[in-house]
Amino acid sequence: MERERFSAFVFLSSDAHQSEYVPEHWKGREWISGFDGSAGIAVVTIKGAALWTDSRYFLAAESQLRDTEFVLMREKIAGTPSIFEWLGEQLENEQNKVVGIDGNTISYGLADVFMKSLDVYGISVRFDTDPLDSIWKNRPSIPSNEIRRHPEEFCGENSLSKIDRIRQNLKDLRCEGMLVSSLDDISWTLNLRGDDIHCTPVFVSYLFIGKKHVVLFVNDEKISADVENYLQTINVCVAPYNSIDTYFSKVETKYPVLLDPKETSYRVYNALRDREISIISGESPIPRMKAIKNSTESKGFKKAMVKDGVALVKFLKWLRPAVEAGGQTELSVSDKLEHLRSENKNYVGLSFDTIAGYESHGAIVHYEADATSDAALLPKGFLLLDSGAQYQDGTTDITRTIPLGPLTDEQKKIYTLVLRSHIRLEMAKFPEFAAGTQIDAICREPLWEYGLNFLHGTGHGVGSFLSVHEGPHQIRMEYVKTPLVAGMTVTDEPGIYVEGKFGVRIENTLLIKRYKETDFGNFLQMEPLTLCPIDVEPIVLELMEPKEIKWLNNYHKLVEEKLSPYLNTEEKMWLKAATRPI
Amino acid sequence: MERERFSAFVFLSSDAHQSEYVPEHWKGREWISGFDGSAGIAVVTIKGAALWTDSRYFLAAESQLRDTEFVLMREKIAGTPSIFEWLGEQLENEQNKVVGIDGNTISYGLADVFMKSLDVYGISVRFDTDPLDSIWKNRPSIPSNEIRRHPEEFCGENSLSKIDRIRQNLKDLRCEGMLVSSLDDISWTLNLRGDDIHCTPVFVSYLFIGKKHVVLFVNDEKISADVENYLQTINVCVAPYNSIDTYFSKVETKYPVLLDPKETSYRVYNALRDREISIISGESPIPRMKAIKNSTESKGFKKAMVKDGVALVKFLKWLRPAVEAGGQTELSVSDKLEHLRSENKNYVGLSFDTIAGYESHGAIVHYEADATSDAALLPKGFLLLDSGAQYQDGTTDITRTIPLGPLTDEQKKIYTLVLRSHIRLEMAKFPEFAAGTQIDAICREPLWEYGLNFLHGTGHGVGSFLSVHEGPHQIRMEYVKTPLVAGMTVTDEPGIYVEGKFGVRIENTLLIKRYKETDFGNFLQMEPLTLCPIDVEPIVLELMEPKEIKWLNNYHKLVEEKLSPYLNTEEKMWLKAATRPI
Numbered sequence A, B: 001m002e003r004e005r006f007s008a009f010v011f012l013s014s015d016a017h018q019s020e021y022v023p024e025h026w027k028g029r030e031w032i033s034g035f036d037g038s039a040g041i042a043v044v045t046i047k048g049a050a051l052w053t054d055s056r057y058f059l060a061a062e063s064q065l066r067d068t069e070f071v072l073m074r075e076k077i078a079g080t081p082s083i084f085e086w087l088g089e090q091l092e093n094e095q096n097k098v099v100g101i102d103g104n105t106i107s108y109g110l111a112d113v114f115m116k117s118l119d120v121y122g123i124s125v126r127f128d129t130d131p132l133d134s135i136w137k138n139r140p141s142i143p144s145n146e147i148r149r150h151p152e153e154f155c156g157e158n159s160l161s162k163i164d165r166i167r168q169n170l171k172d173l174r175c176e177g178m179l180v181s182s183l184d185d186i187s188w189t190l191n192l193r194g195d196d197i198h199c200t201p202v203f204v205s206y207l208f209i210g211k212k213h214v215v216l217f218v219n220d221e222k223i224s225a226d227v228e229n230y231l232q233t234i235n236v237c238v239a240p241y242n243s244i245d246t247y248f249s250k251v252e253t254k255y256p257v258l259l260d261p262k263e264t265s266y267r268v269y270n271a272l273r274d275r276e277i278s279i280i281s282g283e284s285p286i287p288r289m290k291a292i293k294n295s296t297e298s299k300g301f302k303k304a305m306v307k308d309g310v311a312l313v314k315f316l317k318w319l320r321p322a323v324e325a326g327g328q329t330e331l332s333v334s335d336k337l338e339h340l341r342s343e344n345k346n347y348v349g350l351s352f353d354t355i356a357g358y359e360s361h362g363a364i365v366h367y368e369a370d371a372t373s374d375a376a377l378l379p380k381g382f383l384l385l386d387s388g389a390q391y392q393d394g395t396t397d398i399t400r401t402i403p404l405g406p407l408t409d410e411q412k413k414i415y416t417l418v419l420r421s422h423i424r425l426e427m428a429k430f431p432e433f434a435a436g437t438q439i440d441a442i443c444r445e446p447l448w449e450y451g452l453n454f455l456h457g458t459g460h461g462v463g464s465f466l467s468v469h470e471g472p473h474q475i476r477m478e479y480v481k482t483p484l485v486a487g488m489t490v491t492d493e494p495g496i497y498v499e500g501k502f503g504v505r506i507e508n509t510l511l512i513k514r515y516k517e518t519d520f521g522n523f524l525q526m527e528p529l530t531l532c533p534i535d536v537e538p539i540v541l542e543l544m545e546p547k548e549i550k551w552l553n554n555y556h557k558l559v560e561e562k563l564s565p566y567l568n569t570e571e572k573m574w575l576k577a578a579t580r581p582i
Helices: A028-033 A055-065 A083-090 A108-119 A159-172 A183-190 A225-233 A241-250 A266-274 A286-291 A295-325 A330-342 A359-363 A409-427 A436-448 A546-566 A569-578 B028-033 B055-065 B083-090 B108-119 B159-172 B183-190 B225-233 B241-250 B266-274 B286-291 B295-325 B330-342 B359-363 B409-427 B436-448 B546-566 B569-578
Strands: A008-011 A041-045 A049-053 A070-074 A098-101 A124-126 A177-180 A206-209 A214-217 A236-239 A257-259 A279-281 A347-350 A355-358 A382-387 A389-391 A398-403 A429-431 A459-461 A470-475 A489-492 A495-498 A502-505 A508-518 A521-528 B008-011 B041-045 B049-053 B070-074 B098-101 B124-126 B177-180 B206-209 B214-217 B236-239 B257-259 B279-281 B347-350 B355-358 B382-387 B389-391 B398-403 B429-431 B459-461 B470-475 B489-492 B495-498 B502-505 B508-518 B521-528
Touching: A008 A028, A008 A083, A028 A041, A041 A083, A049 A055, A055 A070, A083 A108, A098 A108, A108 A124, A108 A266, A159 A177, A159 A183, A159 A206, A159 A286, A177 A183, A183 A206, A183 A286, A206 A241, A214 A241, A225 A236, A236 A241, A241 A266, A257 A266, A266 A279, A286 A470, A295 A330, A295 A389, A295 A398, A295 A508, A295 A546, A295 A569, A330 A347, A330 A355, A330 A382, A355 A359, A359 A382, A359 A495, A359 A502, A382 A502, A398 A409, A398 A502, A409 A436, A409 A489, A409 A495, A409 A502, A409 A508, A409 A521, A409 A546, A429 A436, A429 B436, A436 A470, A436 B429, A436 B436, A470 A489, A546 A569, B008 B028, B008 B083, B028 B041, B041 B083, B049 B055, B055 B070, B083 B108, B098 B108, B108 B124, B108 B266, B159 B177, B159 B183, B159 B206, B159 B286, B177 B183, B183 B206, B183 B286, B206 B241, B214 B241, B225 B236, B236 B241, B241 B266, B257 B266, B266 B279, B286 B470, B295 B330, B295 B389, B295 B398, B295 B508, B295 B546, B295 B569, B330 B347, B330 B355, B330 B382, B355 B359, B359 B382, B359 B495, B359 B502, B382 B502, B398 B409, B398 B502, B409 B436, B409 B489, B409 B495, B409 B502, B409 B508, B409 B521, B409 B546, B429 B436, B436 B470, B470 B489, B546 B569
Parallel strands: A008 A098, A049 A070, A098 A124, A177 A257, A214 A236, A257 A279, B008 B098, B049 B070, B098 B124, B177 B257, B214 B236, B257 B279
Antiparallel strands: A008 A041, A041 A049, A177 A206, A206 A214, A347 A389, A355 A382, A382 A398, A429 A521, A459 A470, A459 A489, A489 A508, A495 A502, A508 A521, B008 B041, B041 B049, B177 B206, B206 B214, B347 B389, B355 B382, B382 B398, B429 B521, B459 B470, B459 B489, B489 B508, B495 B502, B508 B521
16 A cells, blocks of 8 residues: 555455455455455555445454454444545545545446545545455456357347447437446357346446447457357457457547446546547446346246246245155255256246345345355244246346245234235336336235335346346335336335344246336236235235235235146145135 | 517516416416416517427317417427427527516526527527516415424424435535425425415425525515524524525535425526536435434324214215205315315315316316306216315325216226225235335226227325325336335325216325345335225125125225214214225
């Protein structure tokens, strides 16, 4: 720090592509602080060190930061200074107030916030140094896994057509090129998949879509002969991943280039700016295009959901007897489910780490069992199980709250209300182009009536063999402006969490489709993609409305019809009972 | 224009205070173009002239602009250029591209948009000239009506306390002073009322709330001895209205002053900027304070609603026989209702121009009958009646859709669905601090189910003997971020408009109040303030849910209990029948 004349370094939690899951190479914040939560910012000055994280991680951070120099800063708690205020005070008497941030790990949108906020304290920011380069021994390298093609039988639209449509969109934005940093957008555009990111079949790269040429910045070792051939047929040139800095000095790309300030790193932004390329900052058009599934993708989702549903039925049939027999834990049943899923055709892996929370663990929204916390399952109470898989045909995301035996009255009541809340969104009709925020209350109203609420989102998009959390649309209380249109996938996952006792969440993945066209415009509705019984045992019938009961019975009829053909006689009988009308 | 070296003038529809209703003095756009709609912008260049307005006014503008030089520009219709694009083209070959806008009639927030958008075309904007000053003969002067006190028995909090609270809020915003331009904010702060604005008891003025002193910029002729005395007791100095330009050069007010860019004119902003006063641009804290009614104001609302309800019951009892007898029109029944209201204690006037739309006129959302359009009422179909009054105790706003005789099945169905939609919001429970957009779907859901929707807001705040449309909170699909809290008034006014046939809207004014506190936070609910029967004849019972019927019966019981004591025997009998349980 002293050699480079920095007075502080800031370590963020992102990789160079603003991915949700970060490759080991970019886990610098974890390496320097020891804190391994998904959200957190570490700051180191000559005098001290501190780490900011949110309430989900207070307990974990406390224990992981014990016996380190890092002071824990609890975000949104009264008295906690902002990073900017803290740095302002720490560097008050310094002469040379320069903070270093690795320009690879910060979006240029956020970089702007840092520069403006620190400027108030007379502090400047430099983004040209990765301090970890010299001090992190045995730093894991950037992933170098092989890329593979994602055949058109799964993706339904060839890459040339996608690039054409992107160029059309760019024209409307008065741009003639764009640089894509988001890994799932690159995978979608090129119909390629990879293995570089945990639970997500994408690969580390940048993509430049120019007026006449397309360049994929990716390391050679990842490109097989087959993929190389394929890229040639779609006129995509390949350049080394790191040449992104120098590439633009060699070409005559002076026309306006679109960059998304939320997904593009400061380093890339700066590389373009240095070449005097005209930069237009704006929302990338790809997420909105990718969010609307074509008919091949919808059909793929439905195939994946049948396979996933069959695995889940086998699992559910097995679960209660296994728990009654004893010896099962949160981790053991997660493994069992993973094993059943892995037997399915075109199975690639999990789409996220399974959340299996028994009783009080179910009330921890981001719970992930480990060897220490792994709870034994008893034949009573609730197991909250949120899981999903990656199939080549589609990605799944489902939550069921499973009674393992007798329940309390409170558990039954909360279960029934969460189920009502879930059903309300499944039944919702709404105008085309309504944003998620504008329909969110339809889901929450039955909970609000009882003074209940949940603080997470109600739903998110799901990728087509891509990220399980896919934007840009969402259904949530906080304002998200992306309009909902037919062809989008979205989850429906209300939950209620009673601290120290239990949690209930019920989630299906849905497809948004046309409802009707009237003099008042086009209206949309939901179609459930997920096929898995919702346990009816805990339901308090008096709390349900007749139309909600009708929906549930219809859904169960559908589940039975779709899954039975793939089950043996015993499983069929189990499913028939599980989906009986109430 | 040539003398002053301007190449174009833009005439907006606002006064110097961004009022909803504009005094005659500031109706320059109407004077120059002849178009009298509430929204529109006229632009005049050496070569031509054009007027932009929205779809509500296309028909009116077409007829009013006929035989003038003004070309009608239909906003949001494909092919219509923006004002900026049009000016860019019109002035393309001009050497001196300067557009003039009267800095009095444009907020400095909007001025910024004009400057930035015209800069693209190399056009600069000057705000220092009011072109109408020299050419508008017999221009009406700025209103000079007398100001009167609004006693504490109605407003419930003295002005010193309000100013104290404002100063507290300013401190949180790191400001030590603010300049208030919004007339209802000034009236609320000082507990004064006026007669300068149509249907709104406010007076033309500015208010500076400084660190230690408060200055009211208002013309002398408006101040009676009583008000002068009162202003002295609350330490408010008086300065001439026009001295706002020069005042700040005389005082040492160099501390940060808050200006709201949406309510402050460019002229005032510029006057402060010229004195090198540090300006903080931000949302004024007064609208949020004013929106939360204290207990005196809530009680006042309830008194006003009883009086208003009594007038409405007398009107409704009279209406159908009168229509059957013949000779009644939209205007005649509006006059009858106004007369009945005017007999009430503390009645001051209407709170907006009555909307009485018979059958197809009811489908025109902003319909206002005039001598030409005034329709005869027949004993069949719907009369949509949206009306309200100003009482010293409170402001009222109510819509009823009244069957004058036989209805079509379509009318009955739409009436029932709009009523369900209305009741849903009355019944809603929701978390404290939810914004209106976050609960809007609760109201619209029953309409969406049938492929119906309305394009206006669902609800707005109502002033306490102030503006009938009061912010900053609203319930609507478009994002409005102001959180809802207990003590706010809000209307509940869903509607469906079947073009060329009829319109249905049902509106009560509600009070937001505490529902319950649970482990999940504070929850809110609605209490109806408006007391007037909702006609049950058109209701299609099979379309209603039991809980909605229960709500309606309970509401009618309340209406009967509250109003009966003020009615004669015949009126009581009429009300008993009108509020019978269904």
